Amino acid sequence: MKIKSFRIRKYRNIEDSGEVELLDNLTCVVGKNQSGKTALLKALHKFNPFSPKPYDMRREWPRGQRTARDGKQIVCEVRFELDDSESAELAQLVAKPVPKTVTITKNYDGNFEITSADVPDLFPAMVHPSTVEKSVARLAEPPSDLGSGFATAARECVDEARRLAAEGRYTDLANLASTNKAKLVAAYSADNAPERVAENTFAANHGSALATIASELKGAGTIHDKAHEYLVSRIPKFIYMDDYKSFSGLADLEEVKRKTPAQLTEADETFLMILKLSGLDLDEVIRQGKSSDKNVIDDRQQDLDDAGRTLTNLVAGRWNQNEYRVEFRVDGQTFFTNIEETNKAIGMIPLDEQSKGFQWFFSFDLHFMHESGGTFEGCVLLLDEPGLHLHPGGQEDLLKRLDAYSVKNVTVYTTHLPFLVDLREPSRIKVIMQKNDAASVTDNLGASQKEEKLTLQSALGMKANQSYLVSQLNLVVEGIDDYWLLSELSNGLIRKGDEGLPEEVLISAGGGASEVVHLATFMIGQDLVTLSLFDSDEAGRREETTLRTKWLTHYKDTKSGTLLLGDALGEKGNVEIEDLFPEAYYLKKATDSHGAKLKAKGKSAADVKLEEGGTLVKRVERAFEELEIPFNKESAAKLIRRELARAKPEAFPTGTLDKASTVFAAIRAFFEKAS
Secondary structure, three states: OEEEEEEEEEEOOEEEOOOEEOOOOEEEEEOOOOOOHHHHHHHHHOOOEOOOOOOOHHHHOOOOOHHHOOOOOEEEEEEEEOOHHHHHHHHHHHOOOOOOEEEEEEEOOOOEEEEOOOOOOOOOOOEOHHHHHHHHOOOOOOOOOOOHHHHHHHHHHHHHHHHHHHOOOHHHHHHHHHHHHHHHHHOOOOOOOOOHHHHHHHHHHHHHHHHHHHHHHHHOOEHHHHHHHHHHHHOOOEEEEOOOOOOOOOEEHHHHHHOOHHHOOHHHHHHHHHHHHHOOOHHHHHHHHOOOOHHHHHHHHHHHHHHHHHHHHHHHOOOOOOOEEEEEEEEOOEEEEEEEEOOOOOOOEEHHHOOHHHHHHHHHHHHHHHHOOOOOOOOEEEEEOOOOOOOHHHHHHHHHHHHHHOOOOEEEEEEOOHHHOOOOOHHHEEEEEEEOOEEEEEOOHHHOOHHHHHHHHHHOOOOOOOOOOOOOEEEEEOOHHHHHHHHHHHHHHHHHOOOOOOOOEEEEEOOOHHHHHHHHHHHHHOOOEEEEEEOOOHHHHHHHHHHHHHHHHHOOOOOOEEEEHHHHHOOOOOOOHHHHOOHHHHHHHHHHHOHHHHHHOOOOHHHOOOOOOOOHHHHHHHHHHHOOOOOOHHHHHHHHHHHHHHOOHHHOOOOHHHHHHHHHHHHHHHHHHHO
16 A cells, blocks of 8 residues: 555644645655654654554643543544555455545554545445355255245245345344244144154254354454455555664674563664674574684674675665665674775775764664565655755755655655755645644645745745845746846837836846746745746746646645746747847847857858758857857847847837737736736
């Protein structure tokens, strides 16, 4: 089963988290310190931890609500998706088709309940029909040599028994034996009738069969019980970590041996798991350590060397990140773990002397290995503020490692660190916030509070005091050249007496289509109305889709939007800002602005030949590439800007202002609708 969403209620400062949908295998919960991030993960962890950790109503029930304490209160509700094999097996248990998802709840008393929104009575408290049918088969059919009156009574008795069994009324079925006996006795044929022998036999066998059937069915597990047992057994293990250094690499072998299972610490259990996965036997290693035989001592070290290589193969090579080699050593009965990072020429170093960043990775691998039974998959990983001790580069490495963990595990982590907010997939980002001292989780990034917004802003590479944040209405364009050209075209229209860009709309330039996404998202997070204008080329279409479908959907009440230049002009195909100008005009400005470079190559404007295919600026770029001259479109834009700033409307290139007017009309229409 795979977790698809969860919901926490009445746990510490969480009254109701709301349903937290996990749209991806990796989810990031952003929140300030003391916002409830830890409570969220701990409540989820206790749903099905590797080691029993029951909910504690005394310590975990919300403060100030003592009189409302109730062990039946649901703490955690989790919605799971069944795989095909689970659906098929469950369908056999319940004797009917089953939905793709089920919801399992756990209350303070520790009881699981299973429901389905699609099929309310999916798991009835009845014995499976096949079990009923097999048991009821004990009932003999009335034979043909009965008297007519007795035969009628016998048929009624058999049918009534079958009905009660099918309806799950097993107590009534047990009481039916005496009722049916009286009914059959009353229908007996005369004492001397030839049918009487068969009637006596049937009555005796019927009563015995009823008693047996009632006992069997009453003791048989119900559909509800069997489905409940099956699904609970399929719940994945939830692994929680906030202490990322649970194993130091040292262990006293004899001390570990002396402990009972109840006395073993988490570090001891992890150490024993290391021995198991490495192929080492604790008793054998201790025995070898007590020997004075040189051959035994040599055997011990060879075993340790091979075990280190075995663990290296199991763990270090699994994630394709931070490759390392494990080495085991012993001194008497003291066990040491040494590590060599294979990309660094510094040799073996004891684990406790490694960097905090490396200790984080290695210790988590051991913890994960321990609680997943060495499988490294099929778990729900809950990481509370990972990477606090890592530098920004290490935090970026951690994001890659989290991606690797999440290939075969659902991973949820909390953070307030900008470098651990993965901007590649906005659907992964949730925000936990407090209102009236109660925490809740939302994917509406626009609803986040100041501290959470600062984290998101920092992740987006922005600062809260950026100078462009001076208008409520904003137009974001891909580059500075777009900014220059649109500004002067708007001014030209206004000088002509037509409408250009509204005065209250401020243009801001990104550093390319992808940067428009970050800049616009930052502005939207400040509750500013923002229109992002993208070129209708491959990059522009891709990033427009990203902003519209992945980011804007996480700002539920925003009035912001996107616009493709081609859509604004009503033109299909690839369109860029430079296509507002005639080809001959733009080519002249391109060659004029690159005159010195052309001259240095012994070339002139006449040598710049445009081929067909693509947008105007792309064709110009290819023409300059043929001459081995890099083309800078900003230089051409600067020259056009200077000329247009002084030009009268009638001096503008033919058709350019008409096209610009169409674009600005689309922009004005957006802001008029948003206001």
